[in-house]
């Protein structure tokens with residue numbers, strides 16, 4: 001049987017690269033990109049594109065029926081920094097879109113769901129270093145609360161209705177094709193753009209704020225490996241911890257200076273510092289490693305070389 005895939009939030013930082021990779025793998029016409037607004041030309045022109053509000057169940061159901069969709073990647077979300085400014089809008093988007101997709105799967109209108117969680121599910125009382133898969137989770141941000149609730153609902157729909165939903169707790173993601181928007185880890189992308197254009201960057205986090213990060217190629221590969229894994233190997237139906245590297249703003253600046261010696265960084269922490277302070281500095285992803293074979297390929301040095309080369 002032919003497999004048709006729907007990406008919701010296809011114009012975002014992860015959605016763009018996920019759509020292009022899935023189109024290469026399955027064929028352009030098999031992967032339907034959708035978003036609330038138009039985006040990247042390469043994405044819009046390489047295959048079918050639908051304007052879709054993921055909180056509108058009827059509109060979503062119509063697109064799923066029209067294209068005979070069997071798999072949905074729900075990438076639409078309001079990220080941590082923006083969600084602090086618009087709590088109710090964030091809750092509405094992050095939760096209702098998830099319920100809509102989970103309910104389509106419960107009704108057997110689709111077979112498989114991918115939904116992204118985040119390191120934001122953790123909070124100030126979580127062990128900070130090598131944070132375990134199962135641990136104290138008391139998120140204090142709007143975004144973190146929505147992601148933690150989402151994880152519990154994914155687990156519930158799997159246990160109760162046998163929905164095949166799979167998820168990853170993404171760390172901060174670094175990519176050059178599409179800018180992130182509204183996140184706390186966004187500095188780790190902005191810094192490369194500013195290093196090339198202005199040779200200096202003012203960071204909104206303190207120099208010693210260590211956070212888990214990942215290069216986008218690793219994140220996309222992890223997503224596809226998790227979706228390809230046999231259902232019986234997926235023991236975690238909330239979301240998997242996933243790790244690649246951890247660094248501070250001072251360390252990423254040093255890594256850039258080894259390519260651009262005149263680069264200068266200064267620090268003006270803002271409200272995003274308080275968000276970052278509640279997140280872990282490193283993650284234990286041994287469950288992902290043993291259950292579906294996860295291994296990262298990009299460390300900070302490789303990420304810096306790739307970002308500066310591609311953006312340069």
Ligand code: AKB
Nearest residue numbers: 079080118183184185
């Ligand atoms: C954010 O900073 O909000 C995101 C995330 C870690 O989920 N990048």
